[in-house]
Amino acid sequence: GHRLLYQGHGSLRIVTGEGKVIYIDPYAGDGYDLPADLILITHAHQDHTAVNLIQNRTEDCRIITWKEALVNGEYKTFDLGYATVEAVQAGNNKNHNIRECVGWLITLTGDILVYASGDTSATDQMKELADRNIDYAFFVCDGIYNMGMEEAAECARLVKAKHSIPYHMAPGKLFDPDLAEHFDVPGRLIVPAGEEIVLE
Numbered sequence: 001g002h003r004l005l006y007q008g009h010g011s012l013r014i015v016t017g018e019g020k021v022i023y024i025d026p027y028a029g030d031g032y033d034l035p036a037d038l039i040l041i042t043h044a045h046q047d048h049t050a051v052n053l054i055q056n057r058t059e060d061c062r063i064i065t066w067k068e069a070l071v072n073g074e075y076k077t078f079d080l081g082y083a084t085v086e087a088v089q090a091g092n093n094k095n096h097n098i099r100e101c102v103g104w105l106i107t108l109t110g111d112i113l114v115y116a117s118g119d120t121s122a123t124d125q126m127k128e129l130a131d132r133n134i135d136y137a138f139f140v141c142d143g144i145y146n147m148g149m150e151e152a153a154e155c156a157r158l159v160k161a162k163h164s165i166p167y168h169m170a171p172g173k174l175f176d177p178d179l180a181e182h183f184d185v186p187g188r189l190i191v192p193a194g195e196e197i198v199l200e
Helices: 125-130 149-159 177-181
Strands: 002-008 011-015 023-024 036-041 057-065 077-079 083-089 102-110 113-116 136-139 163-167 193-197
Touching: 011 125, 036 083, 136 149, 149 163
Parallel strands: 023 036, 036 057, 113 136, 136 163
Antiparallel strands: 002 011, 002 193, 011 023, 077 083, 083 102, 102 113
């Protein structure tokens, strides 16, 4: 099956059942050794864009950033065969321009759907995401540059994913177990940094 490694902070790595490797917002933690097939970048901040950590890439490795994914206000979808990637709304008034940030909806074979919120606060689109029956949803909750735990929990209740996972908890920290406990939502899943889960 598909496996997801939470590397820490806002960084995720998915290895699909087909053996394809997807990195999201590379920056934190370990696990950058596998050759990348796809690299997804939600926005320009340096703690999401450390693409240089990924030295190994397949010949047809794609890098998709917010620039390709949000064009003239239009959110794009990319069909990669082994996965479909849709850009969704992300941003806030703090320091994330909604025109220069995206979140990702990633559909893997077997209709496993993963949502990575990217740096954001609540968006208008989140209530619509409930119709998508998302399996695994990651919500930023640092409360400094983005929404805090309470708002993240409200968003999780809007999105209604099967599993809601807190990430991007505190600047300079891979993960904070005490903060994670404050993420009070149905279907909560706590994934410490460095842990890999099976997506099913």
